[in-house]
Amino acid sequence: MSDGLSGASLSQMPKILLTGGTGFVGLPLLQALAAARYPVVSVTRKNAAITLPGVQSCVIPTLSRDNNWDALLQGVEVVIHSAGRAHIMNETHSNPLQAFREVNVDATLNLARQAAQAGVKRFIFISSVKVNGEETDRNRAFKPSDAPAPLDDYGVSKLEAEQALMVLAKETAMSVVIIRPVLVYGPGVKANFEKMLAAVDKGLPLPLRSINNRRSLVFIDNLIDLICLCIHHPTAANRIFLVSDGNDLSIGQILEKLAVAMNKKSRIFSVPQGLLGLAASAVGKRDFFQRLCGSLQVDIADTRELLGWVPPVSIDEAFAITARSYQEKRHGSHHG
Structure with a gap:
């Protein structure tokens, strides 16, 4: 019986090759796959010394168009490609777009072509909402069918990889699935989400209640x-x-939910957004202010309808898990 995979059906517990198995997404994904008893080949940049049942770990120090995947693809039916050159805040490369392309496009395509040749049935590519763009107008969410509009080199490289993978899917028996996450958070989250956790944890007064994003x-x-x-x-x-x-939450709602999750008094107050923008410009933080106060919404109706998918963890529970993990790491388990 065909299951829509170009006539090739997946066995019950297909062998999976996962790249990026030590990353923020990759490690918990690897743990989930192992818990579900999938046989997994986990490919990482450096030896992570992770021992999980059914997981074979391999080190490939750099992803490039020259990697030979033959041995690792033996018997693999599904590739989940979560490794890549991530969005870099303080870029030092003289040609960032070229650096992103080498890893996110060329190395990805090299793996995908070899996977198709090896008889892999499905290639799941973890892309990014940055392919759609950086910001949405209020009450207008990105859809998968929207014309892509990446604004940075990372987003451009992810789009180019997506397009090349879709061409490969037409030319071979291997199906491709592209997933574009928005900002991912959870235990161990870094960057702006960690800054928000820290601000709420310290009880800093934050003038962000009136921001209607x-x-x-x-x-x-x-x-x-x-x-x-x-x-x-x-x-x-x-x-x-x-x-x-x-x-979808405003920045004020996010901070208030974090305060509840951390058992802290909410110290969020209102200052007109225009004044905040002027203040941010005056201290050279205009871009940061835009990131904080802009809207970025995605419409997941397709994901729900086509796959019958419902997010299993509610946002309140998710914030509680993330906040608890932050506080335990920061204060030990005896925070009051």
């Missing part, structure tokens, strides 16, 4: 649940999926 976020366990669903789901073949928790 909307942000889509995705909790790590919800993203992993979707990735795992796409391993088998026949309708996922050769499609692009946006993913979020299904609750």
Whole structure:
């Protein structure tokens, strides 16, 4: 019986090759796959010394167009490619776009071509909402069918990889699934989300209540649940999926929910957004202010309808898990 995978059906527990198995998404994904008893070949940049049942670990120090994947692809039915050159805040490379292309496009295509030749049935590519763009107008969410509009080199490289993978899917028997997450958070989250956790934890007064933006976020366990669903789901073949928790929040709502999750008094107050913008410009933080106060929403109706997917963890529970992990790491387990 065909399950929509170009006539080739996946066995019950297909062997999976996962790249980026030590990353923020990759490590919990690897743990989830091992817990579900998938046989996994986990490919990482450096030896992570992770021992999980059914997991074979291999080190490939650099992803490039010259990697030979033959031995690692033996018997593999599904590739989940979560490794890549990530968005870099303080770029030092003289040609950043070229550096992103070498890893995110050329190395990805090299792996995908070899996977198709080796008889892999499905290639799941973890892309980014940055392919759609950086910001949405209020009450207008990105859809997978929107014309891509990446604004930075990272987003451009992810788009080029997506386009090349879709061409490969047409030319071979291997189906491709593209997942574009929004900001992923959970235990160990870094960057701006960690800054928000720190600000709420310290009880800093924050003048952000009047900012009427909307942000889509995705909790790590919800993203992993979707990735795992796409391993088998026949309708996922050769499609692009946006993913979020299904609750879009303003920056003020995010901070208030974090305060509740951390058992802290909310110290958020209102200052007109125009004044905040002027103040941010005066101290050279205009870009940061835009990132904080702009809207970025995704419409996950397609993901829900085509896959019958519902985010399993509610946003309140997800914030509680993330906040608890932050406080335990920061204060030990005896925070009061």
